[in-house]
Amino acid sequence: GQNIDQPTEMTATEGAIVQINCTYQTSGFNGLFWYQQHAGEAPTFLSYNVLDGLEEKGRFSSFLSRSKGYSYLLLKELQMKDSASYLCAVVDSNYQLIWGAGTKLIIKP
Amino acid sequence: ETGVTQTPRHLVMGMTNKKSLKCEQHLGHNAMYWYKQSAKKPLELMFVYSLEERVENNSVPSRFSPECPNSSHLFLHLHTLQPEDSALYLCASSQDRTGAETQYFGPGTRLLVL
Numbered sequence: 001g002q003n004i005d006q007p008t009e010m011t012a013t014e015g016a017i018v019q020i021n022c023t024y025q026t027s028g029f030n031g032l033f034w035y036q037q038h039a040g041e042a043p044t045f046l047s048y049n050v051l052d053g054l055e056e057k058g059r060f061s062s063f064l065s066r067s068k069g070y071s072y073l074l075l076k077e078l079q080m081k082d083s084a085s086y087l088c089a090v091v092d093s094n095y096q097l098i099w100g101a102g103t104k105l106i107i108k109p
Numbered sequence: 110e111t112g113v114t115q116t117p118r119h120l121v122m123g124m125t126n127k128k129s130l131k132c133e134q135h136l137g138h139n140a141m142y143w144y145k146q147s148a149k150k151p152l153e154l155m156f157v158y159s160l161e162e163r164v165e166n167n168s169v170p171s172r173f174s175p176e177c178p179n180s181s182h183l184f185l186h187l188h189t190l191q192p193e194d195s196a197l198y199l200c201a202s203s204q205d206r207t208g209a210e211t212q213y214f215g216p217g218t219r220l221l222v223l
Binding site for chain 2: 004040095
C-alpha cells in the first residue's frame with residue numbers, strides 16, 4: 001500500500017528553528033508538496049520538490065531525498081503565526097496525490 | 110483569499126435532511142475536487158471533475174452526490190447522511206487534472222450530522 005508518515009504534533013519556541021519530517025512509500029514518485037493549514041482555514045501551498053536537494057523560500061525551506069523516500073520542511077525564526085498544521089503530499093506514478101495526516105505545530109512564546 | 114469560496118461554512122443537519130454544499134473558483138482552472146478531512150486523518154479524495162466531467166469517484170457512498178454545472182462551480186448534494194460523515198469538506202481546484210499541479214483550496218464546510 002501507499003503510505004505517508006509525519007509526526008502528529010510538534011512544539012517549538014518563538015524565534016527558534018523546527019524541522020518537520022515526512023517519509024513516504026508510494027508506487028512511483030512525481031513530486032512532493034508541502035501545504036500549511038491554519039485551524040479552520042484552507043490548506044495553502046508552501047512548496048513543491050521533484051528533484052533532490054534543498055529549496056529555500058524565505059524563512060521556509062524544503063528538502064527532498066528520493067533515494068531515502070524522505071522530505072523535511074524547515075521553518076526558521078519561528079513566529080506565533082506559524083502555529084498551524086503542515087501537510088505532506090506525494091504525487092505517485094499515476095499522478096495521484098497521496099496525503100499524509102499532517103503535523104500540528106504549536107509555537108510557544 | 111485563495112480564489113476558491115465555499116458555502117455554507119458551517120452546517121448542522123439531521124440524518125433525514127437533504128442539503129447541498131457549494132464551491133466556486135475564480136481562478137480559471139479546469140479541474141475541481143471534493144475532499145473529506147477528518148481529525149488526525151489524511152485528506153480523503155472524494156470526487157474529481159475535469160472540464161466538467163467526473164473523472165474520479167473514490168468509492169464514495171451514494172448518499173454523496175456531486176454536480177459540476179460548469180468549470181467554475183461544484184456542488185455536493187447530501188442526503189440521509191450518517192453521524193460518521195461529520196467532517197470538514199474541502200473543495201479545491203487546479204489548472205489541470207494531473208496530481209502534480211498545485212491545488213488551491215477553499216476554507217471548507219464544517220459539517221455535523223446529528
